[in-house]
Amino acid sequence: MTKPSINFKGDFVQIIDGQSAPTKETRHGLNPANLQEMDKVPVATQQDLDRAVASAKKAFKAWSKTPYEERCESVLAFADAVDSHRNEFQALLTAEQGKPIPQAAYETDAAIEWMRGMAQIPLPEDVLEDTEQRTIISRYTPIGVVAALVPWNFPLLLATGKIAPALLTGNVIIVKPSPFTPYGGLKLVELAQQFFPPGVVQSLSGDDKLGPWMTSHPGVDKISFTGSTATGKAVLRSASSTLKRVTLELGGNDPAIIFPDVDIDKTAEKVAFFAFLNSGQICLNLKRIFVHQSIYPQFKEALVKHVKSYTLGDGSKEGVTHGPLQNAPQFKRVKGFFEDIEKEGWNVAVGGKIDSSEGYFVNPTIIDVPPETSRIVFEEPFGPIVPLLTWSSEEEVIERANDTTMGLGASIWCNDIRRAHRIAREIQAGNVWVNTHFDLTPMAAFGGHKESGIGTEWGANGLKGFCNVQTLFLNKNPIWSNTDEPVPLITQAPRLSIVQGPISPPLWNRTLGNLVKEQAKRRGQRAALVVPWQDIRLTYEDLEYRSSIAAKALLNAGLNHGDTVGIFAGNRFEYIELFLASARIGCPFVVFNTTNSPHELCSAVARSDCRALFIASSIGSIQTDDHVYQVATTTEVGACLEQLIMFDRSPSRDLFNCHRYEDFLNEGTNGSMTDEQLERAETRVQPADVLNMQFTSGTTGLPKVSMLTHKYVGHAMKLSQDDVVCCPPPLFHCFGLVMGFLASFTHGSTIVFPSDRFNTKQTLDAVEAEKATALLGVPTMFISELEQMESQPRKITTVRTGLVAGSPVSPSLMDKLRAKMNVQGMLIAYGMTETSPVTFITSLDDPDDRMLTSLGRVLPHTAAKIVDTRGHTVPIGERGEICTSGFALQKGYYKDEIKTQEAMRYDENGVLWMHTGDEGYLDEQGYGFITGRIKDLIIRGGENLSPSEIENQLLRHPAVREACVVAVKDKIHGEVVAAFLQACSQEKKPSDEDIREWVLQNLSPVKVPAFIFWLGHDGVDAELPKTGSGKYQKHIIRDMANRLAGRRGTAED
Incomplete structure (x- = not known):
């Protein structure tokens, strides 16, 4: 398949009915960094608009009837095409908008992610009632012709953020880029012609007259506008003449509330970033910074320090962090705020001057405690100038934060999560964050309160904004009745025990190998993996480099896509780098239980067809000499195993094809395998490939080999790059490998493996030394840790979250964890190896009566139901077998089709369900409860x-x-x-x-x-x-x- 291609140099055209539509009149955009004219762009006429609307009306008839799955495929193919031209779009963004190259790269990545993410969101028909008498169905139908009015601050992301949901829901769309930034939007629509029929996606380029023509045109059915509140009001007035459907995403005056318990320097760095990102030209920039008076001087000093580190300049130059304002009218408006500095006598903490160089450059500026009635406090500058304010009481700061006509976003910065959560609920804004800001996702609704907008974009609610709602009432009774019995008008069917998880965050539809490289680029020198017992500390860049060396060594050893690689070892750093290396080249990674006897290990190696086995010379106090010898000499194993590699030392006996790990890695560094060969191997790997093979727990007999893909890792722990996760559970189990390592790695956190096998003292030492914020384990581990703290008191204050799997946590144990280890929240996870490994999990927001007694609710993109012995779904509250469904299901049991079919069965609707063998029930709120194994x-x-x-x-x-x-x-x-x-x-x-x-x-x-x-x-x-x-x-x-x-x-x- 050839790469979809268009010419990005010159020839910027508008598209009508699938064809280039030249105009007599043209105009130029300006590069805001040097005020140089860019290429010519068309200026549309009213006749151009009429032709585009007519083409859209014609295309709508067929596109609206195209199956949803096909529309998704087209949007995903379009996203892939944008991805293949990411460098060209980035260059255009920097030139026309002015943002630095890294920010242009972020916007391009986000535009691609938004299209891919929204294509994952289903819009099912909702069955509201289904009885013998009638069925009531709520369904969503497309509106028609959508006009997308795109702003100049994020011209690519906000264009795709309108195109994707409009097309997915069966609408057709006419895109109008801002006159200030027309170039990327025009190329975007030109590229789209290769994936959509004529008239489905069109573009018009014009001046200030085009917007009002579109919003008042009788053939336009829906307006999606992003821009200022003043312009939004004008759009609403214009659209009201034909009662068009309207979504408005407008301005904001976002507050940040800083509590005194924060890490001042880290918080100041983030707050500065979100205040001045894109030179303050984002509706969601922080525009009022409220700092508790007890830390105000220190916080101001830290904030000023970080702002002084910024580099203002042409975004195309290396090292520039902040570019110019985008256009002359905005530059003039922001200059007015700087003139007020002298007029009003404001104190300036940093900045305060307009840059004198060519271009629309303004130095980032902080105003030190201006009066509350100042223009800088109650207006949105939309530029790099913000007020720094003090507060003393919660009631006062909440009132001041809400004292605005706008309500788009806000953020609370506080180490006490429960307090922050409580305050966040008091804020009158559409988007409120705790300890971060501007952290958006295509899977969540985005919109404003008050004068910050009408409706929402993105997420399921955003998709529904492009739809009409239709309710179907299907009467199953005949119109005439032969009896005198009255036909009931309303019937209430019992709720059945079936639940579906949310659809956000989006499924990660990329390979783990891609994530390794992305995280290395994004996280760089941040600590990724700490193994104190080996004296190892690796960064994200280290893991990418070491896993690439190990991957080349595997290729050099003759292993290819689909060959299985096994490991028999405790929790050690080599485990992780080999797991990532195997994932990069598509070799399923088989993890063996370290409690296995030599005979059990041989059997497991043979059953999984391992071609290479990595084995530790010792695991805890256990020496593995007998394991190594039997693996190397057993005929059953020899039929598949070609490589036996030992960590730490050579084998005690001379064995055929047994090597040291160091020698194996040297083949990756010095061998014949090149970076290009590794890249070719990586391109063969698909997200749905088997990534990992785990042996089931074997609680009832012989363990089975479960084939997993691990396409998603839960967000329930609310991890961030500032978290440190201490993980004593073993890596041979999904608890350690998925809920521990993968959850940490995907969120940019640091994971600590305190010992190769669980050791109470080493775990507590690691928690203290690394200041762990999350601690994983089974209840017996936590009990052991508490008992040692009784005899050897320690001061552990950093752990905020615990995660338990395998069995419940008693209230008395939870009380002790809170008192002794400061563990405020405990997540209880339920699942099985076959579900990768979690289906239900509690929330940190759950009260104790839910946190400690229930399984929680189902994860995103999964479903669960309770069935009776005949396979029928039982009513809410009744017990039966727990069945689970969704992306996380295993691909099956390796080479055991009979067991696979016994456990994994399709229902009458063609949905595949895993029959867990566990008995349980669901309550009215969707919480699951387990009552035992059916066999038990x-x-x-x-x-x-x-x-x-x-x-x-x-x-x-x-x-x-x-x-x-x-x-x-x-x-x-x-x-x-x-x-x-x-x-x-x-x-x-x-x-x-x-x-x-x-x-x-x-x-x-x-x-x-x-x-x-x-x-x-x-x-x-x-x-x-x-x-x-x-x-x-x-x-x-x-x-x-x-x-x-x-x-x-x-x-x-």
Whole structure:
């Protein structure tokens, strides 16, 4: 396929009915950095507008009936074409708008991302009611001809931000770029002709008369306008004559509220960036900065320092951070604010002067506490000048922040997230951020309150803004009735247990290899990976470089796309660089459980067809010599394995084809493989390729090999580049690899692996030394950490978030985590290896009764339902099997089609569902609750009892550290409850009767344990058998319970 191409040098034309439409009159744009004339552009006439509208009307008939999927494909192909011309669009942006090259690159990337992102948003028909009598459906239909009036500050992004949703929803569009920045928009529409029928996407270029002609034209059905509030009001008046649908995104006077607990320097750096980005020419720039009076002098000093570091100049020059204002009228308006400095006697903290060089240059300026009635406070300058203000009380600053006719954006800067969240809800603005600003996504609605706009753009709501709503009432009864029974007018169907997650953030439809390179470019020298036990600290650039060397070494060893690469090692830095290297060339990365015996490892290597295996010489206190020898000499393994590479040292015995890792990497550095060959290998990799193969936990027997793609990582932890994630869970499990490393890596955070196997002291040392803000683990890990802190007190204050998987967190444990480790929020995740690995997760905003008892809600782009034994969805609140669906499902079990078909089944609508084998239910708010494994249910006298429900009650006892409930055979009832318990080390072991009375407080008598086995007492083992990921192996524990009960003479043989 050849690259779609157009000529970007000269010949800037408007497009009508798929063809270039020359005009008699032309005009020139100006480069705002040097005031030089740019190429000629057309000046449209009223007749041109009439022809464009007529062509659009004609095209609308067919385009509106084109299937939604085909419209998405066309938009995505268009986005790819823009991507292939990104350098040309960037150069045009810098020349016509004035923004520096890095900001032009950001806008181009965002324009592409916005088209791709919005093409991921479905607009399904909503079934409001479906009964035997009738069905009510709400559906969205296209409006018709859309006029897009694009501003000059973000001419490319805001053009694609209107084109994509209009086309996706079946409309046709006429794009009018700003007269000040017409060039990129005209080329954008010219390129679009290769992907859309004539008349679907058109462009008109003109002067100040063209906009009013379009907004009043009777053939235009919808106006999408971005610009000033004054012009927006004029657009609304003009459009009202024909009652056109209108979306207006207008000006803003965004406040930033700075609390005294922030890191002053880091916050000042960010606030300065968002105040002066694009030289202050963004509706969402910070325009009023409220700083708490207790830190005002220090904050002002830090802010001034960062502003002084900026470089003003021609955006095409290297090192320039801030370009000129875009046009003469705006330059004149901003100069008026600078004239007020002397007139009003404002104090200037930095700047204060207009640059005297050629071009529309203005130095970034901060006004030090001007009067509240000053023009600089209540008007939007739309330039690089902002007021710095003080505040003392919450009530006062909220009132002042809201004291404006505008309400577009705002941001709260505060380390106390709950306080910030509370304040944010008081702000009258369409977009409010906490500890950041201007952090937009195509998947979320964007719009203003008050005079900052009407309607929203982007996200599902933005798409709906390009639609009419139609409600269909389908009566299933005959018109005439043969009976005298009245036909009910309204019926209420019971809600079924099926939920769908949100559609934002967008699915990441790129390869992990692409992300590695993007993050290296974006994050650079920021710390990505810290491994204290190896004394390793790697940046994002380091990981990109090292993974490229490892990828070339894999290629040099003869591994190609689709070949499997395995690893048997603890949490170490080589694990990560090999994972990324394998992903870059499309080799599925197989991770082996470090608790495997030599025989189990050999079997797993053979079952996954590994061609190369990387193995550590030791894992914790375990030496792997026997593992290495058996892997190297077992015939079953030899049929597939070609390379055996050891970390740390050479093998203790002379083995064929066994190498040191250092020697292997040298082949990547010094071997014959070139960068060009690596790039060619990377181009073969697709986002849907299998990235990782994980062995399931095997809680009920033989583990299966799950093939995963990992196209999405949840945002529930609200990670940012300032977060440090401490991750003791093992990398051979999805918890460590996906929820730990991938979640951190995709968000630009730093991840810390404190030890190769879990070690309590090393974990706490790492949390302290690295100032971790998030800590991952299973409950037993957190308990162990708290117990060590009891004997060796530590001051841990930085951890704000915990993440738990595998089992619930008891309220008493949560109280201790808050008191001892400052963990304010705990995320509980539910899923399975086959779902990559999370389907449900709680939110940091959930109250404790939800955070600690539920599974949370489903992740974006996933769905869940509860079904009965016949596969029918049950009503809300009823128990059944949890089934999950969505992009995160595995591709299947490797070479096991039978097991794949047993677990993954299509429903009557063609939707693929994973049948988890877990029993649970959904409540009215969409929260999930698990009641146990279906295979683990205790059937007592015909009644199904949930082990999970009993375990949760037992764990609430202050003296119980660990609880596992299973069934024991019984002659009378069939099965009864048996509980294995571990007492807290600092508590006295309660009696069995105390435990039974505790259970009876909240549960029925049939759920009271008939047998109680205390771990480490009366011949009971001190530990229960678990999988490598910490889950109970209940099929083994049931056998143990029956043997122990038999010794007491009460169990059935």
